[in-house]
Amino acid sequence: MDSKRTLLKNADWIITMDKDRRRIRHGDLLMQGERIQAVAQEIPVEEDMQVIDARGKVIIPGMVNTHHHCFQSLVRNIHVANELSLMPWLKVVYTIFQYFNPDMVYYGAQVGLGELLKSGCTTSSDHHYIYPSSSREKLLDVTIKSAREIGMRFTATRGSLSLPSDHIPSSLVESVDEILKDSVRLIQDHHDESRYAMTQIGLAPCWPEFDVPALWDESMKLGREYGVHLHSHLAESKDEVAYCLDKFGCRPTEYVADQGWFGENVWFAHCVHLSDSDIKLFSKSRTGISHCPISNMKLSSGACRVPELLAADVPLSIGVDGAASNNGSNMLTEIRVAYLLHQLNYGSKGPDAETILEMATVGGARVLGRDDIGYLAPDMAADLVLIDWNDFSFAGGTHDPVSAIVTSGDSKMVDTVYVNGECVVEKGSLTLVDEEEIVDRSNRLAKRLLKDASVEVPELSKDIL
Ligand SMILES: [Zn+2]
Incomplete structure (x- = not known):
């Protein structure tokens, strides 16, 4: 197992969704490989940890x-x-x-x-x-x-x-x-x-x-x-x-x-x-x-x-x-x-x-019958989302992070996403694939599909294939 340790330090809020529904103000979260090792208000920094500044972010479970x-x-x-x-x-x-x-x-x-x-x-x-x-x-x-x-x-x-x-x-x-x-x-x-x-x-x-x-x-x-x-x-x-x-x-x-x-x-x-x-x-x-x-x-x-x-x-x-x-x-x-x-x-x-x-x-x-995902606690999978708490669309309404995310949230506020301890979204972009290539191929394939299915689309005529 990958034992690399990553410490997310000083998040504005950590919304655990654990059984006590803890909301930790100015909290830290430590990941070790694929799992969460600790979630607490303050986790001391150790030499082997990669420390990421999470100020200005709210962390929620994936x-x-x-x-x-x-x-x-x-x-x-x-x-x-x-x-x-x-x-x-x-x-x-x-x-x-x-x-x-x-x-x-x-x-x-x-x-x-x-x-x-x-x-x-x-x-x-x-x-x-x-x-x-x-x-x-x-x-x-x-x-x-x-x-x-x-x-x-x-x-x-x-x-x-x-x-x-x-x-x-x-x-x-x-x-x-x-x-x-x-x-x-x-x-x-x-x-x-x-x-x-x-x-x-x-x-x-x-x-x-x-x-x-x-x-x-x-x-x-x-x-x-x-x-x-x-x-x-x-x-x-x-x-x-x-x-x-x-x-x-x-x-x-x-x-x-x-x-x-x-x-x-x-x-x-x-x-x-x-x-x-x-x-x-x-x-x-x-x-x-x-x-x-x-x-x-x-x-x-x-x-x-x-x-x-x-x-x-x-x-x-x-x-x-x-x-x-x-x-x-x-x-x-x-x-x-x-x-x-x-x-x-x-x-x-x-x-x-x-x-x-x-x-x-x-x-x-x-x-889905899983007991290793869904909330943030030690030994749970390191699946978590960092939301930009300083996003303009939250301004003036930052009294309750859960209410703000559910009732005013938008994907443009998603800054970083970890799945199984791996960073798969960074600064809002996918890290493991080429987004531009996916957009281009998907648009071309969608047009090919409609052409094969003889679906009339007004602008479909010349710009592809
Ligand atoms: Zn369905």
């Missing part, structure tokens, strides 16, 4: 994003998919998804994960469910490679589409055997159970509407056998609830519960349309939720019942969802919107800023 489709970064802000609700939107974007190649998947992940790192997120999950028949091989491995190269701690989930439908082109549909075989290979090749693991695998059928019942059942068995978490979408829209009632005679939550898909090793994205009895089921089974407010607003899906879920002690976290339904992958924006959405809907009963930050840190760690 945030945890629990739902994403990284490849979608190349399918954002497309005029034919804007201003559509979930079902018509799906039909448009799935038509485009079948033209993805490995290069596009790689750069989609560089953009999605890069934007997350630059907005204070240090662990991300990814739900990759497109495996076009033209280039099906090892696409999740491509996102894992992308995450390793950019420095993100990563839970890669093996998604899938196994049921042909009006919304899904047949070239994206895989057989159950094919999916399960690849799932086992991915677990064996990449899943790391050790403390401070940088890569873990999860299994993730796409949706009750898009996958055959046998896949849910077999995935659950595999998850139990190999000790990996299970993930999917659930109860995102009213249409989905109506579809399940019509086709299965039950609500989406009841459908997945019938497949055995409930428990501490399962988390679902969205969960917008939950009944009181659905909430009880989540609460009793400790099943996790990834709350994705921006995606739910953009696709007119509705608002998750966060205050009721918090009252029922359901494990709650925050997810940006794929960039095609968010047009961004920005955790600071996501938590600000989460805060505002529930103030709008619930007034003073909406979660306060600290509760929102808790969902984005310790909540995310809990949902």
